[in-house]
Amino acid sequence: MGMDVYGKNATAEVGGYFRNNVWWWHPLAEFLTTTYPDLTAGCIHWQSNDGDGLDAAASVALADALDRDLASGRVTAYADQYAAELSALPDSECDLCQGTGLRTDAIGREYGYDKPRDPDTGKGGCNGCAGTGRREHFGKSYPFDVENVREFAAFLRHCGGFEIC
Incomplete structure (x- = not known):
């Protein structure tokens, strides 16, 4: 199972479609909703594929925040902490x-x-x-990766709003 995220009004090819399988999507969505609660509040159902999403303005605002935090190293620090937590999980x-x-x-x-x-x-x-x-440990099945965040930020910038299907 995966999350197919479709741009509503893409301005570039990268904004037309973003996909993660459930193993990758869950940690990405958790990162987004816990790190940027105000920016992600317009989408209530991040963990389901029922068509919820953000409008164009909210998508660009989230892309701006992600790009800023990618550049500052905040996303890398989160990824490192996440990896350390997974590593510490016992078998x-x-x-x-x-x-x-x-x-x-x-x-x-x-x-x-x-x-x-x-x-x-x-x-x-x-x-x-x-x-x-x-x-x-089953929790190690859910990876988090800086590049996945970078790709989602690019999608957000050009999607014109999105729906998670």
């Missing part, structure tokens, strides 16, 4: 094998994931955690 117990490293449900038995992992072939063991019983 989780694997939900497919309940931390045993062996997947004993019907799928696990059918495909041999219920047997210990063979270090020579790499086969066996739970397919969700490679037989370790631990998985990377």
